[in-house]
Structure formats: structure tokens, C-alpha cells
Amino acid sequence: MPDRPSPEEHTQLTAATAEATADDQQGYSARHLSVLEGLEAVRKRPGMYIGSTDSRGLAHCLWEIVDNCVDEALAGFCTHIDVVLRADGSFEVGDNGRGIPVDVEPKTGLPGVELVMTRLHAGGKFGGVSYTASGGLHGVGASVVNALSARLDVEVDRDGHTHAISFRRGLPGEFADEGRPNARFKKKSGLRQVRKVAKKTTGTRVRFWPDMQIFLKGATVDTQLVLDRMRQTAFLIPGLTIDVRDERGEEVVAETFRFDGGISEFCSYLAKDQPIIDVLRLQGSGHFTETVPVLDDQGHLVPTDVERSLEVDVALRWGTGYDTITRSFVNVIATPKHGTHVRGFDRALLRVVNEQLRATKLLKNSDDDVIKDDVLEGLTAVVTVRLPEPQFEGQTKEILGTSAATRIVSQVVSRELKAVFDNPGRGMKQPLRTVLEKIAGAAKTRIAARTQRDTQRRKNALENSALPAKLVDCRTTDDRSELFIVEGDSALGTAKLARNSEFQALLPIRGKILNVQKASVADVLKNAECAAIIQVIGAGSGRSFELENARYGRAILMADADVDGSHIRTLLLTLFYRYMRPMLEAGRVYAAVPPLHRIELIKPKKGQDKYIYTYTDAELRQRLVELERKGQRWKEPIQRYKGLGEMDADQLAETTMDPRHRMLRRIRVEDGEAAAQVFSLLMGSDVGPRREFIIGGAAELDMNRIDT
Structure with missing residues (x-):
């Protein structure tokens, strides 16, 4: 070990350290400050501009380039967009818009293409001259992608020529080899003309290789994510064709999207349940004044009042389900965390619905107003607004902050939705009434569930006289408790003797329950068998279902192993899927296998x-x-065995009920969804698909399998 310093040496070292520290403190001056020029700030702090450097941030770079093409489509100059995911890890986006300007910008002396690719806050999105509504707002999208790319190539078709320029980590120049990001690079400013094109041919193509010095190892863009985003964009801009091609896998994935119906088609596509009413389209516009800083002739920022126009376009429909799907957009840019436009939509929707419920006497004067959750039950909505220079929270544009949007959207939705209720079109009166009844039913269910939650918790049959008399309850209250939903009273008698009364409860049902796939909430609650099942589970129904309040650890469907038994299981699964789905999602629904x-x-x-x-x-x-x-x-x-009733108690216990010997089939959410789809096909109101199913399957039917 080294020798320790003497007291004198220690004193000298301490003094020297103190002196050095004092020098450091006194030496902190302006020369220690760093100034990041141009795109250096982007490379130093990429998260400020794209959110993260993982797969999400990489996808955001692709969206920035795509959004520039979409802005051309919004302006009416672009009808076709190509998106290609290359096998070498690069991304290419092209359009047939006007093309980025290639002439020289007088203040900087740079060609327009080079300017927008190398300077932050440079572009045609300011002032509302080139674009009245756009997704790119801050003028940093293309330049940020350029700064974070090992190589970026731009080709612009304009003025009878194809103009090209390349960049390496934001610096303009030329590569010695085409299509290779690590090829020898020479710094050089300006455009080069590579070929002639027709005078009327215009467009822009951008290809970039992400810089893996910036992005995390393994960062990638999921194919399905791109397909979903491009499908969504095609829905939002009727008539726009978007081709997507992914060359990265063993097999090339290619899709083309074009939808002329706009957000009405989008709303129908998003909805997963059966419609109660056709898609409603609410459209309108409003004006507001906004104070923004504007450069005067001397280059000074002067607060100026600017008149803005905001267009509102909403598509909505109510279905028989309970899930709520709301998608919101500003100038085609998705706002997943919504913002002021959705706030205005919710406010207007709630106000109009409460007015209509009281006008139709579905709500009495003494009743409380329905709340937002009641109105949103089973609602699918697409809320879009278009306006110049909207205020977003951050470059990722997840939340709209323009305060005037709340007022204008609320006014448009209130006016248009009230007109729909006051003057329903042909065949619309009854569906609108059904929607109001569904909302009123949701409110009653919510209030009943809240009352039940407040007044009682899990109770056994002795504690709760409200439970159905035919329920044969068990003694335990823990998670191992099981509720057997048994087909028929004959099987119930045998099951009573075969069960373990400590943890196995029995609930008999008579024959086939109501087809809840096309029944209203009121009809379901009126049906004795459906109401008994919901009541015995004890956790509510629909959106008010609380899984932790379920009275049993698992529900087991026990029906005969024949065609009727399969029919009953399908009906029960449809009931669980539509009204008690959390039970399925938690894996707590089973089918006995006799x-x-x-x-x-x-x-x-x-x-x-x-x-x-x-x-x-x-x-x-x-x-x-x-x-x-x-x-x-x-x-x-x-x-x-033709049925469970043919077994004696020992046989039923040994084969179907005793956990040591029985076989159970766990039902997944997909099974419930499939059951609902089968009932929609075979017993729904749409005759065409059912006819096709019968005709197509008739030749495949094995007559020997019919149990007669």
C-alpha cells in the first residue's frame, strides 16, 4: 500500500485543492457556454423533437415526412402517396404534389429544398399563404429527420427537370455511391439536375437512412403500424390513394388504400358492434380571433390580431356494445390524447342528449342528468377539425391546445345533433329513440351498480334473499369458488349430489336463453335467465361491471354434449362477451367437457x-x-350419453365436476367474439350474409352427423 502523507504534506495538498476549486469557480465565464448551431441541437437532444430514440421516435420521423405529403393533399395538389420500407433499413416517401421549391430563397441564398432540410422553422406552413391547414406547423419536421439521418436523399420533379440533393447528418453534399449511407461523402451546397421530365410532372421523393448513432439498437418501424396509419390517413382525405410497400421481410407486403366516403367510412370501420343507428355526419365551421406575433418590415415581432376559420367534421354512431371508440384529428394529424376539440364535442353531446331525454320523458324531472360515461357507452366517433396554425403541446402533437376549438366544436355539434333529433329523416325516428333508451338504461344500470356497491359486498345465499331461489350456493367466499351454469332441472338434481358444496354453486337455466346479440338492454334485463346470471355473478353488467365484485372465482358452463348443448353454450358466451367481458378477459369463464x-x-x-x-x-x-x-x-x-341427466352422481362427479379428474376448456375473449359473430351471422337482422353461409355450407354438410 502507498505511504500516507505527513501532516505537513497533507496541509499543502488541502491548500492546493482549495486554490484549484476557487480558480474553477472564478473562471466560470461566457467562454464556458456552448451554443449549438443549426441542427446540432437536434442531434444533441433528439427527444425534444421526436419524443424518444426508440421505435416510437423512429416511426415519428417517418410520419414527419409523410405529413408533408399529406399537407399537399390537404391543399388539393396531391392525389397519390407512396411509402416504401426498404430492405436496407431506409424509408422512402414520395408524392405527386407541387414539389418543394427549387428556386433560390433571397434572404439566405439557398435553394428552397436545401433551406427546408437544413434550417429549423423554415417552410411553407407559416402565414397561411401556401397552406390554409396543415399537419406540419413548426417548420422543423423535415430538418429534424435530416439531422437524425446518416443519409437523406431528396428528388424534386419541377420545371421540366428532376432536381436532387443529398445530406449526411444534416450537411448537404454528394455521396460517391448511390443507395449507401456509409459511402464516401463530399460536402457541397446546391442542387443538381439529374434528368429531364415532362413540364407538367411534379412531385417530391425523400429517402432517408436513420442514424443508428442516435437511435437505440433494435429500433424499427412495425409494418402493421404503418398500414394502420396510412389507412387512417386515406380515410381522412377522401380520394387520396396511398400505396404502402414493405420489402424488409421474406415476402413483400403491399397494400393500397383509398376511401371516397371519408370519416363516415372510418367510423363504420372502427366500430366493432352492431349498429343501432346509421353513421351521423355533423359538419360546420366557426371563426375566432387570435393574437400572434408577426414580423413587420423592420424584422420586429409585433402582436397582431388574426382572423381564423375553424372547420368541424364529426362522424358518430351508437352500437349495441359498451366500448367507446373516439378518434380525434387536427388537419389529419391524430391527437391520441385529444384536447380542446374533443372537450367541445363531449360537452355538446352531453347537453343535447340530456335535453332530448327530458323532452321524450325518458328522464323525469326528479332524475339526475345522465353523465358522459352513459352517453359514450357503445359510441364510435371520429372528431376532426381543420384550421391554420393550431396550437399543439409539443412537436409530437398529441394534444390540441387552441382554446377557441372548444367553443366552435360545441356550437357546431349542438346545432347539428339537435337538428337530427328534432327533424329525423325517413326511418330515423325509431333508431334515435333506441339510442336514447340505451343511454337511459346505462344510467339506470350505473346507479343500480353504485347502490349495490355501497350497500352490500359479497354475500352468500343466506345473507342475500334477493338472489334467485333456484341458486344452489356454496359455503366458501374465496377465489376457488365455482358457479356451474347447468342446462336443465334434470341435470341440476344429479349435479347437487355430485358437487362439492364447500366451493361449487349451481344455477340451472331452462333451455336456451335470449339471443343478446340483437336484443336491447331492456329486453336482456327483463329476461329471467339472463337477469339471474348477471345477478348471481353480482358484479354488474356492461361498462359498470366490476371484476373484483364477482361472487365466484370462475363460471363454468355445463351443457349437454350435443347440438342443443353447443347452441346454449354459444348463447351464454355471447351474454358474457357483451355484458360481462372482464370475466372472459381474466380467464375466469370455462366450459365443462362431459x-x-x-x-x-x-x-x-x-x-x-x-x-x-x-x-x-x-x-x-x-x-x-x-x-x-x-x-x-x-x-x-x-x-x-345423450345428456347430463343420464349420468348418475358418481359418474358426473368423476367426469365433469371433480377437479381431480374433470376436463375444463378455458374460454378466451376470442371465443366470445367468435360466438357473437356467429350469432350476428345466423340470427342477426342482415339476411344476405346468412343466405351466402347456408348456400356455401350446404354441400359440405355430412348428413350422418345430424343427431335425429
Whole structure:
């Protein structure tokens, strides 16, 4: 170990350190300050401009380039956009718009293309001259992408020529090799003409290679994300064609999007449930005055009042489901966290609906107003506004901050929606009434659920006389408790003897319950079997369903292993999917799997069970072949169970109810959704798809499988 310093040496070292520290403090002056010029700030703090340097930030770079093309489409100059994800990791975006200006900008002496690609806050989005409404607002999108790219190539078709320029990490120049970001690079300002084109041919193509010194390793742009974004953009701009091509995988993925119906088609596409009413389109505009700093002739910023116009376009429809889907956009830019425009939409929607509920006497004078959650139940809405220079919170543009949008959107939606209710078109009166009844029903369900939550928690049958009398409850209250929903009273009698009363409860249902896929909320609550199931589960229904209040750890559907049993299971799954979906999402819904056959062995071998149960015809044939091969005989005829009632208690317990021996099939959300779709197809109000299904499946039907 080194020797420790003497006291004298230690004193000298301490003094020297103090002196150096004092020099550092006194030496902190202007020469220590750093000034980041041009695009250096972007490379130093990329998160300020694109949010992050992971896959999300990389995708944001692609959106910035795409949004420039979309702005040309919004202005009416672009009808086609190409988006290509190259195999070498680069991205290429092209349009047939006017093309970025290639002439020299007088103040800087730079060509327009070079100016917008190398200078922050440079572009045609300011002042409302080139674009009355656009997604790019701050003039930093293209230059930010350029700063964060190892290589970026721009080609502009304009004035009879294709003009080209390349950049490396924001610096203009030329690469020695085409299509390689690491090729030898020479700094050089200005454009070069690469070929001639027709005089009327215009457009811009941008290809960039992300700089992996900036982005995290593994950052990538998901194909489905691009497809969803481009589909969304095509919905928002009717008549715009967008081609997407992904060359990165083993197989090329190519999609083309074009929708002439606009956000009405978008609303129908987003909705996953059956419609109660056709899509309503609410459109209008308003004006507001905004004070903004404007450069005068001397270059000074002067506060100036500017008259703005804001256009509102809303598509909405109510469906039979309970989920709410709201998409909002400003100049085609998605605002996932909404903002002032959605605030105005919600406010107007709530006010008009409450007025209509009281006008139609669905709400009495003594009743409280419905709340936003009641109105939004089953609603799918697309809210779009267009205005010049909107105020966003940050470059990522997730929240609209323009305060006047709340007032104007509220006025337009109130006026147009009230007109729809006051003067319904042909065939619209009854659907509008159904919508109001659904909202009123949602409010009543919410109030009832709140009352139930406040006045009682989980109780057993002895504590709660309100539970159905036919419920055979269990004693335990923990998560291992099970509710068997049993088909028929005959099976109930056997199940009573077969169950473990400690944790297994039984609820019989009579035959086939109501088809809730096309029934109203009121009809469902009136149906004794549906109401009993919802009441026994004890956690509410629809949007008010609270999973933690469920009275049982799992629900098990126990029906016969025949066609009717399958029908009943499908009906029950549809009920759970539409009214108690959290049970499915949590994996707490199961289907019992009772056996189809019982083989009784003659003189079974030592240690061998006397009875063998099989669950399918194919399994029965296989077991019989195995027994015959081993020389074992069985009693004829082999018993085939037509229903659960044919089993005695021991057989039912051993095969279907005893956790040590039974087989359960966990039902997933996808199973519930499939059940709902089957009922929509086979029992819905739309005849065409059902006819096609019957005609298409008739030739494939095996007559021997019909159980008659």
C-alpha cells in the first residue's frame, strides 16, 4: 500500500485543492457556454423533437415526412402517396404534389429544398399563404429527420427537370455511391439536375437512412403500424390513394388504400358492434380571433390580431356494445390524447342528449342528468377539425391546445345533433329513440351498480334473499369458488349430489336463453335467465361491471354434449362477451367437457378402471382398436350419453365436476367474439350474409352427423 502523507504534506495538498476549486469557480465565464448551431441541437437532444430514440421516435420521423405529403393533399395538389420500407433499413416517401421549391430563397441564398432540410422553422406552413391547414406547423419536421439521418436523399420533379440533393447528418453534399449511407461523402451546397421530365410532372421523393448513432439498437418501424396509419390517413382525405410497400421481410407486403366516403367510412370501420343507428355526419365551421406575433418590415415581432376559420367534421354512431371508440384529428394529424376539440364535442353531446331525454320523458324531472360515461357507452366517433396554425403541446402533437376549438366544436355539434333529433329523416325516428333508451338504461344500470356497491359486498345465499331461489350456493367466499351454469332441472338434481358444496354453486337455466346479440338492454334485463346470471355473478353488467365484485372465482358452463348443448353454450358466451367481458378477459369463464361415451370393461385387469370415458367419436374408435389389440372385451352396447341427466352422481362427479379428474376448456375473449359473430351471422337482422353461409355450407354438410 502507498505511504500516507505527513501532516505537513497533507496541509499543502488541502491548500492546493482549495486554490484549484476557487480558480474553477472564478473562471466560470461566457467562454464556458456552448451554443449549438443549426441542427446540432437536434442531434444533441433528439427527444425534444421526436419524443424518444426508440421505435416510437423512429416511426415519428417517418410520419414527419409523410405529413408533408399529406399537407399537399390537404391543399388539393396531391392525389397519390407512396411509402416504401426498404430492405436496407431506409424509408422512402414520395408524392405527386407541387414539389418543394427549387428556386433560390433571397434572404439566405439557398435553394428552397436545401433551406427546408437544413434550417429549423423554415417552410411553407407559416402565414397561411401556401397552406390554409396543415399537419406540419413548426417548420422543423423535415430538418429534424435530416439531422437524425446518416443519409437523406431528396428528388424534386419541377420545371421540366428532376432536381436532387443529398445530406449526411444534416450537411448537404454528394455521396460517391448511390443507395449507401456509409459511402464516401463530399460536402457541397446546391442542387443538381439529374434528368429531364415532362413540364407538367411534379412531385417530391425523400429517402432517408436513420442514424443508428442516435437511435437505440433494435429500433424499427412495425409494418402493421404503418398500414394502420396510412389507412387512417386515406380515410381522412377522401380520394387520396396511398400505396404502402414493405420489402424488409421474406415476402413483400403491399397494400393500397383509398376511401371516397371519408370519416363516415372510418367510423363504420372502427366500430366493432352492431349498429343501432346509421353513421351521423355533423359538419360546420366557426371563426375566432387570435393574437400572434408577426414580423413587420423592420424584422420586429409585433402582436397582431388574426382572423381564423375553424372547420368541424364529426362522424358518430351508437352500437349495441359498451366500448367507446373516439378518434380525434387536427388537419389529419391524430391527437391520441385529444384536447380542446374533443372537450367541445363531449360537452355538446352531453347537453343535447340530456335535453332530448327530458323532452321524450325518458328522464323525469326528479332524475339526475345522465353523465358522459352513459352517453359514450357503445359510441364510435371520429372528431376532426381543420384550421391554420393550431396550437399543439409539443412537436409530437398529441394534444390540441387552441382554446377557441372548444367553443366552435360545441356550437357546431349542438346545432347539428339537435337538428337530427328534432327533424329525423325517413326511418330515423325509431333508431334515435333506441339510442336514447340505451343511454337511459346505462344510467339506470350505473346507479343500480353504485347502490349495490355501497350497500352490500359479497354475500352468500343466506345473507342475500334477493338472489334467485333456484341458486344452489356454496359455503366458501374465496377465489376457488365455482358457479356451474347447468342446462336443465334434470341435470341440476344429479349435479347437487355430485358437487362439492364447500366451493361449487349451481344455477340451472331452462333451455336456451335470449339471443343478446340483437336484443336491447331492456329486453336482456327483463329476461329471467339472463337477469339471474348477471345477478348471481353480482358484479354488474356492461361498462359498470366490476371484476373484483364477482361472487365466484370462475363460471363454468355445463351443457349437454350435443347440438342443443353447443347452441346454449354459444348463447351464454355471447351474454358474457357483451355484458360481462372482464370475466372472459381474466380467464375466469370455462366450459365443462362431459364425456360422450362410457365403455364398461369385462374382467378388467388388476389396477385397471372398469369404466373408460371418451369425449369424441374419433377417441372412441381409437380406444376400441387399442382394447381389441390387447384382447380385452367390453360390454355391448357401449353407453352413449345423450345428456347430463343420464349420468348418475358418481359418474358426473368423476367426469365433469371433480377437479381431480374433470376436463375444463378455458374460454378466451376470442371465443366470445367468435360466438357473437356467429350469432350476428345466423340470427342477426342482415339476411344476405346468412343466405351466402347456408348456400356455401350446404354441400359440405355430412348428413350422418345430424343427431335425429
